[in-house]
Amino acid sequence: MAHAMNRREALALGLASAASMTLSGRRAAGETAPSGAGADIVRAHDDALERRLGAQVLDPQSKWRGAFPDEWGLHHCTAVSAFLKNAAAAYYHPQSKHHRDRALLDRMTLAAEFLTRIQNAEGNIDLLSTNFNSPPDTGFVVHSVATAAKLARMNGDEAVLSLMRDFLLRAGRGLSKGGVHTPNHRWVVCEALAQINDLFPDKQYTNRIDQWLAEGIDIDEEGQYTERSTTVYNPVVNTALVVMAEKLGRPELLEPVRKNLDAMAYLLHPNGEVVTEISRRQDLNTRGTMGGYWFALRWLAIRDRNGLYAAMLKPLEPGHVELPRLMEYPALSGELPADTPVPDDYEREYALHGITRIRRGKTSATLIHRGSSRWVSLQRGGAVVNAVRFASAFFGKGQFIPAEFEKRDGVYLFRQELTGRYMQPVTDPALRPVTPETWPKTMMKRRLSEVCRLVYEARLREISGGFEISISARGTDNVPLAVEINLREGGEITGVDPAPGIAGAFLLGEGSAAYRMGDDVIRFGPGHCEHAYVQVRGAEGKMSGPSVYLTGFTPFEHTFVFAFEG
Known part of the structure; x- marks a missing residue:
């Protein structure tokens, strides 16, 4: 039985590439760079996707049809949504062996149907290991589903988009009124609402985002968010703020991301690991890297022409590159600035x-x-x-x-x-x-x-x-x-x-x-x-x-x- 990702695994990487690659020049979504520049990442993405396909429940009589069991026999929505996101990337990428593959589309359909079936009347899902009727965990799931839907929209495929429409709209209604558990959940929910609003504009989404943003972004004088979670929830918050800044047209939301990335430059060990001793969450005293910061680092390295971020990014590539993000955000494939050495x-x-x-x-x-x-x-x-x-x-x-x-x-x-x-x-x-x-x-x-x-x-x-x-x-x-x-x-x-x-x-x-x-x-x-x-x-x-x-x-x-x- 293959191991289905839990929420933390899905947050960290989804199905990140482990291939060698070079990113240069801006490309339209779905295109690859000249031969040798993007083929490896697509091939690695395909290989990872195929390993997931073997774990999907196909039994038409099973209540879990379309989902993926973990080692304890639990079927988590985050694993299903991550699959949808990564399957959509393969389905729409012209160099993928799964490009416009009907068999893959059938599997995507099963996954989308599972999420719609498991969603409750309030629009929320359960995290079976701990949280039930959970708006924040619905937000984490929406992040991936909305990316899959966005790739369908970018490729003019309304039929595939329709597979996810009902789930996203119902989730949007729930997230527009639902609560949170932890500080980072506010921005998780806002990110999800920004993604849904990008696909299906509705004032209720932006109104709710503004309610949460009115609390202010919780970054302290030393560049850490409330939870000080240097390998798990810092990246979650940074990603949420970058997505909101882009999809809502609010560049001021990038400022706390910069502040956190600047602080992280001084919390790096020589082997690339991150100081976790300050964390207030489950990564306290654990080993971890900057892998989850890949999106924010690359986005701001290119946008700001920031050589420090480019240098911090370098050890993360190719291992933490995510094909779906490259396709949804073509600017990520832009040319990086020259490195500025990381302080040592x-x-x-x-x-x-x-x-x-x-x-x-x-x-x-x-x-x-x-x-x-x-x-x-x-x-x-x-x-x-x-x-x-x-x-x-x-x-x-x-x-x-x-x-x-x-x-x-x-x-x-x-x-x-x-x-x-x-x-x-x-x-x-x-x-x-x-x-x-x-x-x-x-x-x-x-x-x-x-x-x-x-x-x-x-x-x-x-x-x-x-x-x-x-x-x-x-x-x-x-x-x-x-x-x-x-x-x-x-x-x-x-x-x-x-x-x-x-x-x-x-x-x-x-x-x-x-x-x-x-x-x-x-x-x-x-x-x-x-x-x-x-x-x-x-x-x-x-x-x-x-x-x-x-x-x-x-x-x-x-x-x-x-x-x-x-």
Whole structure:
């Protein structure tokens, strides 16, 4: 059974090309560049489409006829709408093997009929994994269906357009009054309404768009939207604003897109991955690239003659090029300006987002000021230190999560203070007897004794060729402590010893260790090993991937260095 795309997958790419290509000159929709310029992307698009065709439900007795099952047997409308969009691109592209293919049109008809059949009386669809009678998820589906309908309109094919007309008009009525869950949903809905209005102009659509736009675009001073979702919802919002700007004739909506793209130039690692530590959504601390920004980057690189955007775009092509967008927006095939180098030598503090970014060529560091145990991550090309964390066995709550941050004389300081205590007998007669139900209430009324304190401090300093980190823990003696240096899987680690009983865990004594990923090397040490109790009680569990531990007892003070090669 083929895997049908969930909403996130559909948002990210649809069925993006994986082919080599060159884009030059403006072309009418459906045309390709001279031989060798566009054939590869069309061929890759056809190949991806054919893989989807094999998963479509064809049983005339099935309620899911025309849809695509995912691995759990759910049939998501986003997968169907993405298929319609990509099938339409193949159907109308003269170099596609499916150009004007009746068999493909039959499959498109099944898909369109499914969406119309599954749509409820309010014009909405369900996202079976979580949202029901959902205007925002209807908006995501409309994005693709409207593109398919637009390609039909551009090719003068009213018969194919009619397959999607009822679905889009009913969706438009629902979106013109429906609500949202999240900040980005406002612009998702507006994008869908702008697309429907482009096909079937109606004042109710633009009136509703204006109601949402009256709230203002939610971009902050540091160039992030409310959700700070650098790999998922930033691209969603940017795409929505570009589409609205174009289809509604409102170029002012491009300004927040520019602001976000400018900010993202400083949130890039040397391997092309994106900083996700600031996200408030599901991409927090995940790996991702700028792939979802392809449309906005190419659109504004060409429109503004912006060399920075052209340079940021370059690693995304050909892998993230989308044929349907090239056909719907011929200006995307225009000539790019000359590159302006992407910044790779800077130190920038983002007080609003609570991070500091440092880039020195192939070296990248991200510091999280407060509220995260992953307070620092480092990269050297492909070699990645996912995080340096530490915790002690202090009353089962000894995970270091910085509460205070400052930079002093070139040193970044992170601090946290913890207390542990014991309680004396209740003295207030009104609180006795102490029952299972009243115990929690008495805790705040009891006199405390044997109060213990522990003060953590972490210091980071940039040095020639790397970083120096010092960790201290003082206040209560003889508390076991473990420092975790978590590395990305796939590399080679030398100079360490296996930790007993824990897969992927290692101990580093007095010497240094080396972590190699291809030609990139990170050396770190000296180590410190007084015990093997690395999963201390109450601490966060070991991160995925190999972890190297330094261990000791309080009072603890140790300095070690990360040095980069390659």
